Amino acid sequence: MSQPPMSKSGAPLDVMGSLRRSHHCGDVMKAAVGDEVILAGWVGRRRDHGGVIFVDLRDRTGIVQVVFRPESAPEAHTRAHHLRSEWVLMIRGEVESRSEETINPNMPTGTIEVNVRELRILNSASVPPFAIEEETDVDEQIRLRHRLHDLRRPPLQRALQIRHDLARAVRESLSDQDFLEIETPMLARATPEGARDFLVPSRLQPGEFYALPQSPQIMKQLFMIGGCDRYYQIARCFRDEDLRADRQLEFTQIDLELSFVGVEEILTVLERVMVEGCRACGVELEAPFKRITWTEAMSRFGCDKPDTRIQLELVELTDVFMTSEFKAFRGVAEAGGIVKALPIANAKELSRGEIDRLEKLVRKELGAKGLGWIRVEDDGTWKSPITKFLGEPELAAIRERCKTEPGMVIFFQADVAARANTVLSRLREDLGRRLGRVDGREWDPLLVIDFPLLEDDGEGGLTHVHQPFVAPVEEDLALLDTEPEKVRGTHYDVVLNGVELGSGSLRNHRSDIQRKILSIMGYSDAEMEASFGFLINALDVGAPPHGGFAFGFDRWVMTLARTDNLRDVIAFPKTQRGQDLLMEAPSAVDAEQLDELSLRIRAQPKSD
C-alpha cells in the first residue's frame, strides 16, 4: 500500500472521491441557512486564531468565508492549520448566518459563512509571487511571467467574462440578421500590401511560405462573389508590426461582409451589433450614433478618432498666417502646412513650469518643433513668447476665433498637418482629462465618415488611406480622372470613447474601377496582376456590389472593461517586444525542424 501523497509542508493530500461541488463560492447565498453545501476553490486569506480558523475560499464567482471550529469538526480543524495561500480545497459544511456584529458588509456573501464538517485538501501550492486581490501594484512584467496567478484576479476574470458575453451577443445579433458564420484559412498567401506578414515555412513546398492572415479581407470579398450574401466571423488576425498599449501581434476581429447594400445598410447593421453587444455587457448605447465627417473631425479635434466628451476644440488659423509678418508661421503655411490653436478657458492652474513641461513633452515625444502659447491674464493682457512677432490682423483673428478671455491659455502649432494635429490632439486629450473638461457622459459612440480615398504617399504619388479595395463614393467617381486626391472613399470608422473600434467600406465590385484606382496609385498592369490579379479576376466572375466592416474585438472588450491596455483583456498577451513571458515564446527550434523546412539560420549580422 502506498502512502497518501503529501503536500510540501507535510500535510497529506486528499482525493475528491465522489464528493462534488453543490454551489460556487459566490453563489452560496442561493442556498438556505442550514443547508449543507459542498464548495471547491482556492485558499485566499487565512486567519488562524489558534482555535477557530477562518479561510476565504475563492473561485471564479467570488469569495466566501469558511470556518473551521475545533468543536464541530476536530479533524478538519487540526488539518486546517496547515492550509496556505492558493491551496486547492473542497469542503462540506453548513451555511450559517453570521451574528449581527460579525457581518462583513464589504463582501457579497458577508452575511453568511460555511461551518466546515469535512475538509479535502486537493492540492498544495507554491507560495504565490503576489497576492490574488482585486487591486495590485505589482509590476506588469511580474504579472505576465506569473500569468496563472494574475488570471485568478477578479479584474482578469471579469475581462474574460466580458469577452465571452460580447462574443456571444455579437454571434446572436449577426445570426438574427441572417449572417452566416464562415471560417477562413489561417494558412494563407503572403500579401505585398499592408502590414508585415507572419510567414509559415512550407515543408511540402520547400522554400515557399504561407502567411498568417492580416485580416480575412480578400477572403470575405470572395465569399460575396461566391454568393454567400452575408458573412461574419470572429477571426484571429496577425500583423508583424511594433506593439502598442492598444496593439498586439495577434488580435481578434469581428469581421463581416454583405452584398447588394450601400453604406447606410452596413451602418445600420453596425449600430445594431454595437448596441446589442454593449447591452450584453451592461452598457446601453443610443442608435443612431452621432456622425462626423473626417474633414470636420480633423479640423475640430486634430484626430480621426476623437473622444467628443472632451469639451476642448482646435481653432484653424492657417489662412491668417498666410500673410503674416511672423516668418516662422507664415513659412509653414506657405509650404502647405497648417497653423492651429488649442484655447483652454479657466486654465490658471497651467503654470509657466507646467507649460514648459508640456513643451518638452511634445518636442521629445511627438517631434514638435516647439509649443507656442499665450496666457490671458486677469486684466486681459497677454503673456506670451510669440505675440511680439504677431501683427494686428493675427492678434485680432486669435481674439475672435479663440474667444479669448481672462484665465485662458492658448497653445499653437505650426507644422505639417499631420504633426500639428497630432500634437494639439494629444494636448487636447491630456489636458481635457486632467482639467476635467468632459461632458460627463460615460459612453461616446461616433461614426467618422467621408474619409478621403487617397492621400499623398510622401513621394509625389498617391496611396490608399485604408486599403486598396475601398470604393469611391459614387458622385466622386468623375473626379478620379481629374482630381483623384479629392475623391471621397466610402470608408467609415466607428469610435467609442476615442478608441477606434473598427472600420469598413463598400468595396470595388467592378474590375474597371478597381484597376483605375490601382493605376492612380502607381501600379503598372504587371504589378496589378502580380499583387491583386487574383481578386481583380474574381470580380469579373460576376461580383455583386458589396461592403462590410470589421470590429477590433479586443479593443471593444478593453473599452467595456474600462481599461486602456489590451493586455488586461487578453488571456496570454505579448510584451512590447513580442514575447510571451509565461510560455517563453518565441523560442529557438531544433536543427531537425529547420532542416525539414529547408531553413537555415544565418548568424545575426551586426548592425552598425
Place this chain on the structure above:
RNA sequence: GGGCCGGUAGUUCAAUUGGUUAGAGCACUGGCCUGUCACGCCAGAAGUUGCGGGUUCGAAUCCCGUCCGGCCCGCCA
C-alpha cells in the same frame, strides 16, 4: 529605426546624493492566540542592487555597453 521613463529581498519601496554589515511594509518560516475578515502578538529567515566592463582607496549611487519592462514617434492605415 528613434525618443523618454524604469530595473535594489518573493513583492512594493527606501538607502542622507560616492563612505560602517544595503533597510522598511506586506508576503514567507516557526511559536502563541476561539469571531476574524488587510486578524493580532513574539521570534526568524530572506540580496550576484538585471548583466558585463570602466573610473575610484571605496560604486546600488558616476561613466560606457548590453539585456529586460513600459509609454510614445515611425510603422500598423
